[in-house]
Amino acid sequence: MEILKFPKFPQRRKVFLTDQIRRSSRSVTSCIAESWAKRRYEKAFVNKLTDSLGEENETEVWLDYSIDCNYIIKDIHERILTEYDEVRKMLISMINNPQKWCS
DSSP states (O other): OGGGGOTTSOHHHHHHHHHHHHHHHHHHHHHHHHHHHTTTSHHHHHHHHHHHHHHHHHHHHHHHHHHHTTSSOHHHHHHHHHHHHHHHHHHHHHHHOGGGTOO
């Protein structure tokens, strides 16, 4: 993750923020995996996708905090958020159309 390579993170904040960003971003994918395992039950599938969307939003909050405190540069922030925008759109589409994914 490029955030780790950017030297403006104060050491104590670097540990905290990078840990939070790692945790929430990893939770996005783990919640998707859990939803896929539960796709037989549409409501459970949507519930876990909603959890994933929440983790995606949390990741964005930590990234916004990082840019607001000048810990990362604008270019990196914008690039990561652009990629997360695609993830958010996919999750919302899956939540709104679970029948396409559920058996």
